[in-house]
Amino acid sequence: MISRRRFLLGSGAAALAPRAFAQEGLKQITVVVGYPAGGATDLLARLLADGLRRSVAPVVIVENRPGAGGRVAAEQVKNARNDGSVLLFTPAFPMLIYPHIYPKLPYDTLRDFAAVGIGARSTLCLAVGPAVPASVRNVADFIEWIRANPKQALFGAPSGGSQHFAGQLFGRAAGINLGHVPYKGGAPAMQDLLGGHLPANVSPVAEALPSHLAGKIRILATTGAKRSRALPDVPTMQELGYKDVLFQDWLGMFAPAGTPAGMLGRMNAAMAETMKSEQGLAGLEKFGMELDNVTAEAFAVIVKADYERYRGIVRASGFKPED
Numbered sequence: 001m002i003s004r005r006r007f008l009l010g011s012g013a014a015a016l017a018p019r020a021f022a023q024e025g026l027k028q029i030t031v032v033v034g035y036p037a038g039g040a041t042d043l044l045a046r047l048l049a050d051g052l053r054r055s056v057a058p059v060v061i062v063e064n065r066p067g068a069g070g071r072v073a074a075e076q077v078k079n080a081r082n083d084g085s086v087l088l089f090t091p092a093f094p095m096l097i098y099p100h101i102y103p104k105l106p107y108d109t110l111r112d113f114a115a116v117g118i119g120a121r122s123t124l125c126l127a128v129g130p131a132v133p134a135s136v137r138n139v140a141d142f143i144e145w146i147r148a149n150p151k152q153a154l155f156g157a158p159s160g161g162s163q164h165f166a167g168q169l170f171g172r173a174a175g176i177n178l179g180h181v182p183y184k185g186g187a188p189a190m191q192d193l194l195g196g197h198l199p200a201n202v203s204p205v206a207e208a209l210p211s212h213l214a215g216k217i218r219i220l221a222t223t224g225a226k227r228s229r230a231l232p233d234v235p236t237m238q239e240l241g242y243k244d245v246l247f248q249d250w251l252g253m254f255a256p257a258g259t260p261a262g263m264l265g266r267m268n269a270a271m272a273e274t275m276k277s278e279q280g281l282a283g284l285e286k287f288g289m290e291l292d293n294v295t296a297e298a299f300a301v302i303v304k305a306d307y308e309r310y311r312g313i314v315r316a317s318g319f320k321p322e323d
Helices: 011-015 040-055 068-078 139-148 162-174 186-194 205-213 261-276 278-287 296-317
Strands: 005-008 028-033 059-064 086-091 113-128 154-158 179-183 200-204 218-222 248-256
Touching: 028 040, 028 068, 040 059, 040 086, 040 113, 040 248, 040 261, 040 278, 068 086, 068 248, 086 113, 113 139, 113 162, 113 205, 113 261, 113 278, 113 296, 139 218, 154 162, 154 186, 162 179, 162 200, 162 296, 179 186, 186 200, 186 205, 200 205, 205 218, 248 261, 248 296, 261 278, 261 296
Parallel strands: 028 059, 028 086, 154 179, 154 200
Antiparallel strands: 005 059, 086 248, 113 200, 113 218, 113 248
8 A cells, every 4th residue: 555645835824925826716736746755856846845835825735655656646646636736746757758668557648747847957977886996987997997897787777767778878879788787766776886786876966966975986977968066077978978878857847637827837937936046046956956947838848859759769778667
């Protein structure tokens, strides 16, 4: 049985003036997150929920609904009322990759959801741990070491997500047979990297940054179009010549299809205001994420383009899901 946790954000909600709340008739919003409380997706959702509370509805609840890698939460929101009272906040891969690998997915990204806005963009990174000699300081060193130690040509990443495909594309572009070690989540992969049981890992910058700054692992490259603000001295895969290894996926908010455009616009504006605030920018720096404010209409166009891009990536990989 899937546990259900609800969190009320902002004890001062009752003190807010009703201003536009009564006009919209929206008394409460539930933001559904398909992952446990405490992770980067959950914390960012809570930050955005606080912004929604300030200008869209007097009460905003974040509901953690983990299960099936985010599919349970997406299905719940698909079937919810389309008045703006139930939203989904999710990383990109359940919306962009799962449709191309699960033939019986219980939702259709392009048909069943309305795009609201981007909370942030999360860049991935390639990191090595204590299983790799300290002399390996950059990607060229890593490739040379892998060729000399082919049995260590492994990287860890959750199966079927953007991390998995980023590692595969890097291995092909570098001309090395880099094997994938599947994990149920980022935390156990990072534990094995830190423990010396795994040579390399592909993960969001937010997951690897604390251990990198502590000197426990070495981040060799990131996957964005430009260097991460959190890692200004670390090159991108693009800089190193691996042009196809470009992964800077969004974490986005969605509503059920048919939600009024006016409501989508109001929620999008609240998200943008929140992420540009001092608190929002501090959160992005902490998570190693990047700001990307676009309109709801522009986000819908981005979703469609990214959906097609991942269709090609998945087909080229030959990946088959385990469940």
